[in-house]
Amino acid sequence: MILLVEDNPDHVALTIRALKKNHIANEVVVANDGAQAIDMLFGRGDFDGRPVTLPSVVLLDLKLPKVDGLEVLRALRAEDRTRLLPVVILTSSDEEQDILQSYRSGANSYIRKPVDFMQFLEATKQLGLYWLVLNEGPIAGGNG
Amino acid sequence: MGAASVRADFEVERLRSQVSTLEQLLAVHEKTALEQSRRLENIVNSISDGFFVLSREGRVTYLNQVAAALFMRMGAGSSDLLGRPLWAKFPNLAGGAVEQNFSRAMHDRAQITFEARFEPVDLHLEFHAYPWEDGLSVLFQDVSARKLNDLRREQMQIELERQVQLRTADLQATLSELEAFSYSVSHDLRAPLRSLDGFSQALLEDYSDSLESDGKLYLERIRANAQKMAQLIDALLQLSRVTRAEFNPAPVDLSALVRQIASDVRASDPRRDCEFTIEDGVSAEADARLIEVALQNLLNNAWKFSSQRRQTRIQFGVAPHNGVLACYIRDNGAGFDMKYSEKLFTAFQRLHDVREFEGTGIGLATVNRILKRHGARIWAESAPGQGACFYFTLNGLSAEAPKAKSA
Known part of the structure; x- marks a missing residue:
C-alpha cells in the first residue's frame, strides 16, 4: 500500500495516473491534509479504533492544510511504530531550506515534482522501482 | 688723637661700608626674589586650570586666579580660603570623595586624577592632585561642558542604535516577506x-x-x-536566491569549476562539435556556490548562442582588460550589437528572437547580481555575428599557471 499525502486533487489524479502508467499495482490511499495522514497512521480521530495498516512508503507533500508535511514527518519519527517508515517527500519546492529541513526531520528521499508530466512519469517509475521493489524495508511484511 | 682712636674710626668706617654693601646685596636679592615670585605667580596664573596648594593639614596656602574664580562660583572667596582648611569651607565636597582622594594621594605619595560633581551649582570638576613632602598641589578644571557633550553624545548614540534596530527590523521583515513570496512562487505558481x-x-x-x-x-x-x-x-x-543567499567568500579554483561546468554543458548535446579552451590555475576570492551559478549562466549562454556555428569555440581565461585584470568567457557565437549592451544585464531583456535562441532573459541579470554581491563588475564586448566576450573582475583574482590547456 502507498499512502499519498496530497491536498491538490489534480495532483492526486496525476500521481495515481503516473503510478498506473508504470504498472505499479499497489493500492493507493490518499490523505488530503497532514492531520488526516496522522489520524490514519496512528488510528486517531476519524480512524479511532480502526486497525492501522502501515504503508510500504509514504509520499508526502510539504505544503499541506492544517498540519504541514514537516510536522507530519516529525510526528512519524517521534513514534516507535512509524520511526522507520519510508517517507519520500514529493513537493513542488526545491528551496534549500525545505530540502535540508526534510532530511533533518528524517525524510528518506526528496523529489521535486517536475512540471513536465513525462519527467514525472519517469520519476514515479524510479520511485516505484526503488521503494516498492528494490528497497528492503525495515518493517516485516512491508510490501503490500 | 691717639693712633688707637684713628684705627677705631677706620674700623667703624670699614664696617659701615660692609653693612652698606650687604644692604645693597640684600636689596638686589630681595628684588630678584620678588621678581621670581612674580614670575612664578604669572606662570601659575597663566594656566587655564585652577591651581591651589594644600598643606599637610589641609590648609590652603596658595591659589591662582582661575582657582579663586572657580571657588567663588562654589560660594567661597579667596579670603575665606587662604590660610584656612579647605574642608572648613567645603565640609563634604562631593560627598567626601575629594577629601578621601586627597588623603589617599598624600598617604600613597602618588599622583591621582578623579572627577567630582559639586551639586549646589551643578559643577563637574576634574582634579589632578600631585603630592609633595609638605602637602599637595592640585590642578582642577570645570568639565561641565565636556560632561554635557558626553551626555549628548551618549543620547545620540542610543538614538542611533534605536534607529539602526528599527531599520534592521524593517529589513528583516522585508526579507521574510521576500522569503514567503519566493516560497509561494516556488510552490504555488x-x-x-x-x-x-x-x-x-x-x-x-x-x-x-x-x-x-x-x-x-x-x-x-x-x-x-x-x-x-x-x-x-x-x-x-x-x-x-542570489540576493537571499548567505555570502561566504573563500579561495575558489575557477579553472576546475569551469572545467566541471563545461563537461556538464557538453553532455547536454554530445554530438556538437565544440572546443573548450580553459586556462589552468585561475583562482579568486568568491562565494563558491554563487560563482558557480554565475559561471553556469555564462557558459550556458556561450553554448546556446554559438549553437549555429559548425564548430563552437568557448574560451575561459584571465587577461588584463581596460587596465584591470579580468576573467573572460569568449564564444564564437551570434554576438550582439553593442548599442544594446546596457540592456544585457537587466532582467527580462532579450537581445535575440525567441525563435532563434530560447531563454528567460533572467540569466545575465542573475550573473550581474552575483558579481555585485562580490563587489565585482561584469561587462561585455561583441558585434553581431562576431561572437561575444564577457569580462568580470573578482577579488584576489590570479592565474598561477598561464599555460592554456584544451579540455
Whole structure:
C-alpha cells in the first residue's frame, strides 16, 4: 500500500495516473491534509479504533492544510511504530531550506515534482522501482 | 688723637661700608626674589586650570586666579580660603570623595586624577592632585561642558542604535516577506502548471483517436508553454536566491569549476562539435556556490548562442582588460550589437528572437547580481555575428599557471 499525502486533487489524479502508467499495482490511499495522514497512521480521530495498516512508503507533500508535511514527518519519527517508515517527500519546492529541513526531520528521499508530466512519469517509475521493489524495508511484511 | 682712636674710626668706617654693601646685596636679592615670585605667580596664573596648594593639614596656602574664580562660583572667596582648611569651607565636597582622594594621594605619595560633581551649582570638576613632602598641589578644571557633550553624545548614540534596530527590523521583515513570496512562487505558481501539462498529456494519450492533428498540436503548445513558464519561475527563483543567499567568500579554483561546468554543458548535446579552451590555475576570492551559478549562466549562454556555428569555440581565461585584470568567457557565437549592451544585464531583456535562441532573459541579470554581491563588475564586448566576450573582475583574482590547456 502507498499512502499519498496530497491536498491538490489534480495532483492526486496525476500521481495515481503516473503510478498506473508504470504498472505499479499497489493500492493507493490518499490523505488530503497532514492531520488526516496522522489520524490514519496512528488510528486517531476519524480512524479511532480502526486497525492501522502501515504503508510500504509514504509520499508526502510539504505544503499541506492544517498540519504541514514537516510536522507530519516529525510526528512519524517521534513514534516507535512509524520511526522507520519510508517517507519520500514529493513537493513542488526545491528551496534549500525545505530540502535540508526534510532530511533533518528524517525524510528518506526528496523529489521535486517536475512540471513536465513525462519527467514525472519517469520519476514515479524510479520511485516505484526503488521503494516498492528494490528497497528492503525495515518493517516485516512491508510490501503490500 | 691717639693712633688707637684713628684705627677705631677706620674700623667703624670699614664696617659701615660692609653693612652698606650687604644692604645693597640684600636689596638686589630681595628684588630678584620678588621678581621670581612674580614670575612664578604669572606662570601659575597663566594656566587655564585652577591651581591651589594644600598643606599637610589641609590648609590652603596658595591659589591662582582661575582657582579663586572657580571657588567663588562654589560660594567661597579667596579670603575665606587662604590660610584656612579647605574642608572648613567645603565640609563634604562631593560627598567626601575629594577629601578621601586627597588623603589617599598624600598617604600613597602618588599622583591621582578623579572627577567630582559639586551639586549646589551643578559643577563637574576634574582634579589632578600631585603630592609633595609638605602637602599637595592640585590642578582642577570645570568639565561641565565636556560632561554635557558626553551626555549628548551618549543620547545620540542610543538614538542611533534605536534607529539602526528599527531599520534592521524593517529589513528583516522585508526579507521574510521576500522569503514567503519566493516560497509561494516556488510552490504555488508551479502547481497549476503541473496540472496544465499533466492533463494535456492525458488528453493526448487517452483521446488521441478523437483529436485531429491540429488539436494535438495545440495541446503540445499548451504543454510547451506550461514548461516555459516553469522555467521562468525557476529562473526568477534563482535570481531572488542570489540576493537571499548567505555570502561566504573563500579561495575558489575557477579553472576546475569551469572545467566541471563545461563537461556538464557538453553532455547536454554530445554530438556538437565544440572546443573548450580553459586556462589552468585561475583562482579568486568568491562565494563558491554563487560563482558557480554565475559561471553556469555564462557558459550556458556561450553554448546556446554559438549553437549555429559548425564548430563552437568557448574560451575561459584571465587577461588584463581596460587596465584591470579580468576573467573572460569568449564564444564564437551570434554576438550582439553593442548599442544594446546596457540592456544585457537587466532582467527580462532579450537581445535575440525567441525563435532563434530560447531563454528567460533572467540569466545575465542573475550573473550581474552575483558579481555585485562580490563587489565585482561584469561587462561585455561583441558585434553581431562576431561572437561575444564577457569580462568580470573578482577579488584576489590570479592565474598561477598561464599555460592554456584544451579540455
